[in-house]
Amino acid sequence: MTAHTAQNGGMTRCEHDSSPPFAGCWFLTGPTASGKTAVGLELAQRLEAEIISVDSMALYRGLDIGTAKPTAAEQARVRHHLLDVCDPHEESSVAQYLELATRAVEEIRQRGQRVLFVGGSPLYLKALLLGLFDGPPADWELRQELQDWAATTGPDALHARVAVVDPQAAARLHPRDTRRLVRALEVYELTGRPISHWQTQFDDSPGPLAGQAFALSWPRAQLYARIEQRVDAMFAAGLVAETERVLSAGRPLSRTARQAVGYREVLAHLEQGTSLDETIALVKTKTRQFAKRQLTWFRSLKMLRNMPLTADQSPAEIARAIHQAGAATEAAS
DSSP: OOBOOGGGTSBOOOSSSOOOOOTTOEEEEOSTTSOHHHHHHHHHHHHTEEEEEOOTTTTBTTOOTTTTOOOHHHHHHSOEESSSOBOTTSOOOHHHHHHHHHHHHHHHHHTTOEEEEEOOOHHHHHHHHHOOOOOOOOOHHHHHHHHHHHHHHOHHHHHHHHHHHOHHHHHHSOTTOHHHHHHHHHHHHHHSSOHHHHTHHHHTOOOTTTTSEEEEEOOHHHHHHHHHHHHHHHHHTTHHHHHHHHHTTSSOOOHHHHTSTTHHHHHHHHHHOOOHHHHHHHHHHHHHHHHHHHHHHHHHOTTOEEEEOOTTOOHHHHHHHHHHHHHHHHHHO
């Protein structure tokens, strides 16, 4: 993608592949449909903070409904950053995101405001908290070859191939997690070293952000009910029409943008004729699966503090509890 400054609405390429943790910032995460936006607004106002999005798909202009992007009114209430910074035909990466996040933090602090990261993209959150491992950028031609091979041989063969070159990664990755299995092979083919080697620096991180990093936690049944409601609301709000508008721009969606849950299934509906009812049901299933993967990632981030929620708590009450807990930790440090 073309390199521009954030002010010009594009993305800039990072000169290196690692970034130190964003010490002193606050973090609010949780699985999809857990209420991060509403709680984040309340918490930001308590902190006198500006919000930086931690959503890999909210970076894209025009992908609003499917990403549950904060509305214009919500963005007017609290200043937001790293929304709508690239076009859907452009690729994006964690390294690019970290560079833009670093700039945003500097700008916010120059205004005398605090920084609150809000969002649930697991890899982006992990990179913010622990840094980005020094692995190679995507090689799309090699990745496509590996994806084609996986489609022909099946996920079990893909997992077995990873187990040969990187047993540690194979033990950690689900046999059906094709995307990350392909990435593990890609890193090995490009560097001659397993991806688990590159990721060992995560284990050595001192984790200085403990206390100000919080994860919203719902009982599983309630979370799934919220997901069902979220998906129904997205389709009622015009997710299909929004996807058609993005396609009408005349440029194909980037590989990154096509992976967004919701849009990927709507694209199949538009391009392959999958029925709308089947599409809605599939989006619900894929969203539940994504939420499960998010929860697995969050459990691996030891500095995250779980905030168990109940249906009778308002966003303001949740934000107050988070603020009190984080402020107590700050005062003790």
